[in-house]
Amino acid sequence: MVPEARPWRIVPGQTLACREWEDGAVLFNSLSGATHQLSDAALWMLDALAEAPRSPAALAAALREQGAQAEPEHLARLLHELKGLHLVEPC
Numbered sequence: 001m002v003p004e005a006r007p008w009r010i011v012p013g014q015t016l017a018c019r020e021w022e023d024g025a026v027l028f029n030s031l032s033g034a035t036h037q038l039s040d041a042a043l044w045m046l047d048a049l050a051e052a053p054r055s056p057a058a059l060a061a062a063l064r065e066q067g068a069q070a071e072p073e074h075l076a077r078l079l080h081e082l083k084g085l086h087l088v089e090p091c
Contacts, residue, residue, distance in 0.1 A: 007053035007091045008079050016046065016087070032086050041070075045078060046087065053091045 010016070015030040025043055028035045038046075048054060048062055056072040056079060063070045082088040 005055050005057065007055050007058070008049060008083075008088050009053040009091050010046065010049050011086060011089050014087075018043065027087075029085070029087060034085070036085050036087075042078060042082060045075070045082065049088060 011031065013031060017028040017030070019026050020043070025038050025040070026035055027038050027043070027046070044063075045059060048059055054062070056075040059075045060070050060072045079088060083090075
């Protein structure tokens with residue numbers, strides 16, 4: 001399977017606490033103890049992955065269902081950024 005096509009998931013065992021404002025949000029990761037400032041797109045992705053593991057193509061399809069557009073390549077980059085924060089991992 002091509003790495004970009006594999007499904008991703010929320011890192012198991014963590015609790016993510018989020019606080020949102022009009023211009024952004026912060027997220028606390030219970031496993032790492034870190035707090036992160038995240039974009040709306042990143043929060044949407046975490047919510048989508050909390051429902052079920054998904055590939056970048058599946059995430060793009062879910063966005064299209066909501067009337068939004070996103071390239072799978074952009075979503076793959078965002079997944080790798082979230083991986084760097086220890087929030088998601090490939091399955």
